[in-house]
Amino acid sequence: MIRSGTLILHVAARLLMPLQLLFSVFLLLRGHDEPGGGFIAGLVASGAFALYLFAFGPRATRQMLRVAPQDLIGLGLCLGVISALPAWWQGQPFLTAQWWTIPWIDFKFSTPLIFDIGVYLVVQGSVLIAVLALMEGDSEEVSHD
């Protein structure tokens, strides 16, 4: 059975997780031009949470997540569908990419980015749902013993 509570793991998880999450956002945002993207970033982020999960157990992870993984999936799917709408509004074929430049910060905002964020959330939610459910099944058994 997995035992949570070793010192090295605790410290490593505390230090590494924020970095991993930051890195995942970095991968997500640069993905359109350099290696990265929503799928990879989602995997990195779920890896970060998995590390935390191994160190502190499912209950603490859920508390830190604040939202249920199911909701992450739902939100991601919504973003995916929402990103399809602007093209529709413009009378173009479904899912045609739209680009807007935000003037002050010189940032190119686009529907593919929204879409990619959707992918990011769905991937993250799906992995977390499985990992959390597996861990919680274990801890139930532990509590029986």
Place this chain on the structure above:
Amino acid sequence: MQFAVLGGFVLAAFAPLLHRWFGERTGWVLALLPGALLLWLLGQLPTVVAGETLVFEQAWVPGLEITLTFLLDGLSLLFALLISGIGVLVLIYASGYLKGHPDLVRFHVVILAFMMSMLGLVLADNLVSLFVFWELTSITSYLLIGFNHTDLEARKSALQGLFVTVGGGLALLAGLILLALAGDSWSLQELTGRGELLRGHDLYLPILLCLLAGAFTKSAQFPFHFWLPNAMAAPTPVSAYLHSATMVKAGVYLLARLSPALGGTPAWEAWLCLIGALTMLTGAFLALRHTNIKKLLAYSTVMALGTLTLLLGIGSEQAMVAFATFLLAHSLYKGALFMVAGILDHETGTKDIALMGGLRRVMPVTALCAAVAALSLGGVIPLFGFVAKELLFAAAWEGGWRDLLLPATLIAAILTLAAAAIVGIRPFFGERRELPRDPHEGPGTMLLGPVLLAGLSLLLGLWPGAAEGLVAATASSVGGAPVAASLYLWHGINGPLLLSLVSLALGLLLFRHWARWRAALRPLEPLIQRGPEALYFRLMDALVEVAEWQTRLLQNGYMRNYLVMMLLVLVGLTGVTLFARHELHLAVALDVQLHEALVVGLMVAGAVMACVLRARLAAVASVGVMGFCIALTFVLFSAPDLGITQLLVETLTVILLILVLFRLPRFARLSSPLERVRDLVVAAATGGLMTLLILQVVSIDPFSSISDYMVANSQPLGHGHNIVNVILVDFRALDTLGEMFVLALAAIGVFAMLRFHAGEYETRDRQARGEVVDD
């Protein structure tokens, strides 16, 4: 127009909200929409009668030539008037019949959705939108038949109706696609103008048979008639609306609509006349077996549907006029009779006619409506049904196949008259009998429908000229050329009138001896039991058996069997294609660097170790080594995105496997040597084939790859340098969207499996009892 119909679906969605505001009166509020449609349609009547076809164009999926264009000619106007008119009455009727029913909201939602689907079906010009509305009526009908969902019979009947009509719907889909290919158009309007081309086409017979299968199942033609009487498990407003006046006529509508395009050939005449006559006789004959008033009426509806098909089969001008008149007359009197049946059921607590009697004193209005509608059903002068029956006789008299059709029509008329007398006279005259409930006159909401419909039957009977315009316009759109119609109550003394008199006399005789007739039919019971319905049940049983057998064979819960099966299919199909269709070119030019060889060597070592090792954790680690080597290969051949993804997936897989491994039971039984040999053969075959395939792919280059396009356009069109990402989120975003949904579904599946694991306890129990459990 489209706005009104689609708005109806929205209104259906808001019905629960309206219930909160209007409570019991919601039926009246909802009736406003079909009421407004009815008035608007009546306003269009003069234009359509003048011979014009109104077209309301609306694009839907322009890229696929799918439109939501609506077409209003005589035929669709007649249907639309019936749908909206009887729709209003049924909504009001139901607010009395289902008063205080806890599921009244659900009824309103579904019936309104049905109403709009049916309207869309008869108005649609595009084959695809017609099919969509067609299937929507099947689904809403299913929900309405199974309205009393706690009743097993209702659920069974609903499922039966669904299977039969949706099964036919599949054939219809095939037929419509073939029709569109043969006629080179998806528009009904254009197709009806291409009759010559279609009738001479090589695909004519397949098209006809597929469409007939769809139409016959929907319109309950022999041998598919059995679902309609069973559908009487639905609440009576539903029976009055769907299963007499509207939905069951959808098949007939389709045949009528396509009659200018496909009609008139020997095959058309033979099929429609034969099946129509057979259905007509079956319905009329079986009706008299039943004392349940709804079943009796349902079989008489089957008879009417058969008659309509028969008239389309005859196809003469006379027959077209008879078709339109009979359709209108039938909807009026059958709607009224079903509503009367509902009142009787509601007030007496039984549907059995044999138990009723002498009710005319307590429910005089109902009795009057029943009498008028039944006289129309029986085709007695001076009701509109008489006009229709005269025309029917005349059409059978003059059409081809006269020697066959005329006696059949006469027999059906005799039997129908007896049925009409049973429904119209039996419950209301004679002695009063003991009933489950003390009967009273029905409430005003429930009387409105029968009074109006029966009144119209009488009015149109006395003044048939009022319906002339609509009938002529309908007959013209069915015939494909302008048809003049003149309807009279009195044609003078001629053949059809004599036939009417004969049928009247014999029908009344039959009615007097109804009980004896039923007794005489009893020996035939075993034969009827072995009818098409028995075949349906056997088919369903066989389906379940095959499903169970193939589940045992293919999905028996053993992972290794799934793998073997999948790999064998893969090897079989790919291998056959590779060796039979292509010559094997193996241009092997090996130019291997040392580091590449090392990576491959590691991979092979990992695979071998995973097979040989007994400790699970070590096996997982060996598989991991293989995965990381694959990632390394991606990196070596400059696909960093794939490399990173593979690396991360591999990491997470290891995590998941570790979590899962703790939950697995110990291997109680390892594979026998023989099984191992089998697995080895399968694995070797798969590996060998993949190797051959890759060597083959490298050595041939049959078509230009799409990747050049992606590389060239990634930056200018997609504004991104990372081609993989641009493909995922822009070029192929629709695929990715689909995959997102697949991923979400898979996650929900995993969640459900882990959370609601009934199986796990079972396994534990079996372990505790010391039984053999393996992977």
